[in-house]
Amino acid sequence: MTKTFVARQAADSSPALHYYVVHDGAGGPEGLLVEEFLLAADYSSAGLVSGGWSREEGQWRDASSTSRRLRVDAALRARVTPVGRAAAAAFYWDLCGADLPDEPELRACFGGLPAQAPCALRLSGPEARSGFRETRVYRILFADELTQDALAALSEAWQMPVTGDLADPEVRVLGAVRRQVAGDAFRWDLRRVAAGAAWGLDVTCDLVGEHDEAVGVLLRGLTTQMRQQGLIPVTVDRFR
Template sequence: MTTSPARQTADSSPALHYYVVYDDAGVPEGLLAEEFLLAADHSSAGLVSGGWSRSEGRWHDASATSRRLRLDAALRKRVTPVNRTTAATLYRDLCGADLPHEPALRAYFGAPAAQPASALPLTGCEPRPGFRETRVYRILFADELSPDGLAALSEAWQMPVTGDLADPEVRILGAVRRQVAGDTFRWDLRRVAAGAAWGLDVTCDLRGDRDEAVGVLLRGLTTQMRQQGMIPVTIDRFR
């Protein structure tokens, strides 16, 4: 049995996603903390967030900023994904206090931003032979994947790079296959939306009655893409 590197990454990860927000001069101005709300099948059902800035000196609902972040390339250039440790260090540097615990941060979150409807048609529902259920997800990301980011993902996933990142016509950059306790997982790293975004197309062949490994995998893959500067947009299920 082979355990996915993504599973190892996600097991101890905090639920919230953290971002440093810089001003126009490149100086850290504040923090954004986000959480994807998940449906029972681990697809995303909404996005909630809170923000803090030096100018306001308080936490507040930041749902409008989170929506802009997915649409506004200029804003994304002033935002960097970070882990909680980095966010806590910056917060202490900016205001001399400890970063609130995640339950306290959630108290500032507003109503969830609705997720966009799937842009892809649902495929057939028959499982692959030998499995109880087959699911197909797409984790969609905004921003550009750098050559260093691609190399880091290739190493982390033991993924041979099969396409040229510099060629805008190349859609699939690599594919990975893993087995976990009888279940089989495959994901492709690809350009989507005519190169305006990136996606991980994840196929989950489930043998048993439990699907916890699906959620662990999707969270882990999202974390590893964020580590390369990518902004998660949604997790859609197409099958």
């Protein structure tokens, strides 16, 4: 693992673990899935690690195969509910009468880390938008369906006018948001991608100064808000 990869993981103190309640085919409680996206120095995805606990086994173990299946198996996604840590802890207590392990303990059961952060994909040159030091473009990709209620909740949370009809499969962009933070400019578009098989947030970051911490805060916050509406994060790619 590269030094920059280690430094990014150690320096980012905001909540990093994603919790999911897993039910069996009949809707009964089955277990927990806990995931963490590992980030490169520019906040793009460098890997995904996870651990799982099931009522049947009664112990935590590496769950990387389950996390991979979750992104491609709609039947599995139908049995999984994104939750926060408090809800996961209550669920765990109800099933086994014990406190949910703290996050360092949970990470100990995750699978192996990638040897190094991957080389970033770039689809355009390094030129920044006029007036800014650097321009970055990211796509946060999500699996599962976006419901009308979820769209309304995101529109309210982001103060985002809905500009497209969710029911129309030909509509690609449903809304756009602009924000200014200490001179930096951010924009994200909510769009249908992969012929409707997934949803994405295309995020443009125009940075003034040398620090980029606001990028990480924004990307993580957007991911959390989408998870709260039931969508499953797949990756964060950087294109510029």
